[in-house]
Amino acid sequence: MKMTSLMLLGVVLMVVSLYGAIGMSPPVCGDNARCCKTEPNNKTHCKNTTNENGKGMPCPKPWSCVCNEGFSGNPCLPDGFCNTDAVSVCSDLIEVPCDGTTYVFTRQYLSGGNSNFVPTLFYYINYQGDNPITVSTCNPATNYDTKLAIFDCEDLSEVQLPFANPQSCAISKDFANFFNDDNCPGFRSQIDIDQGAIDDGTYLIGVSDFGLAQGTFELSVTC
Numbered sequence: 001m002k003m004t005s006l007m008l009l010g011v012v013l014m015v016v017s018l019y020g021a022i023g024m025s026p027p028v029c030g031d032n033a034r035c036c037k038t039e040p041n042n043k044t045h046c047k048n049t050t051n052e053n054g055k056g057m058p059c060p061k062p063w064s065c066v067c068n069e070g071f072s073g074n075p076c077l078p079d080g081f082c083n084t085d086a087v088s089v090c091s092d093l094i095e096v097p098c099d100g101t102t103y104v105f106t107r108q109y110l111s112g113g114n115s116n117f118v119p120t121l122f123y124y125i126n127y128q129g130d131n132p133i134t135v136s137t138c139n140p141a142t143n144y145d146t147k148l149a150i151f152d153c154e155d156l157s158e159v160q161l162p163f164a165n166p167q168s169c170a171i172s173k174d175f176a177n178f179f180n181d182d183n184c185p186g187f188r189s190q191i192d193i194d195q196g197a198i199d200d201g202t203y204l205i206g207v208s209d210f211g212l213a214q215g216t217f218e219l220s221v222t223c
């Protein structure tokens with residue numbers, strides 16, 4: 001019997017639905033991951049499972065998704081990033097390196113709801129105690145009444161999402177390890193932490209507003 005394209009389509013659909021029905025769809029490796037398999041002699045073989053557009057493709061059994069070096073968890077996030085379920089939806093957070101350099105970020109901040117008390121998370125650091133920490137919006141491009149907060153990893157269990165700013169998580173200021181409203185002219189904010197005054201680990205940086213103010217913040221981070 002000659003197989004027509006219609007019959008072929010039917011077979012493909014049957015296979016696809018069978019896989020879906022019994023939960024055996026091969027995993028698609030996300031960002032920062034490769035598709036690998038381990039041989040009996042403990043050698044690991046990996047292959048690229050993204051197409052030419054950078055989209056993930058299924059990783060067939062017995063292969064499985066393995067995080068690239070420097071990443072861990074599911075999805076694969078930078079080592080040191082808090083490994084909780086909440087992190088998977090806060091993956092747009094940007095890491096600021098702790099190397100004594102001052103890094104400066106300028107971006108739009110949208111107020112919303114009770115953002116006054118619920119800072120939006122934009123950045124995080126992996127602190128190893130090497131330097132004092134300064135986080136500040138006391139910079140020329142900041143043009144609204146800011147608040148700043150710093151949270152530790154455990155606070156991620158209190159995350160709220162998504163908040164006013166697209167794809168961003170937020171945590172109530174009640175859980176902040178450090179919080180500042182006004183520390184310099186223009187009602188801008190700054191938090192200073194002495195070297196070694198906090199445990200080594202990951203800390204999240206949140207920005208919010210006073211009285212539903214919004215605008216541009218210019219955030220500098222030194223750690």
Ligand SMILES: [Ca+2]
Pocket residue numbers: 145146147180181182187188189210
């Ligand atoms: Ca303020």
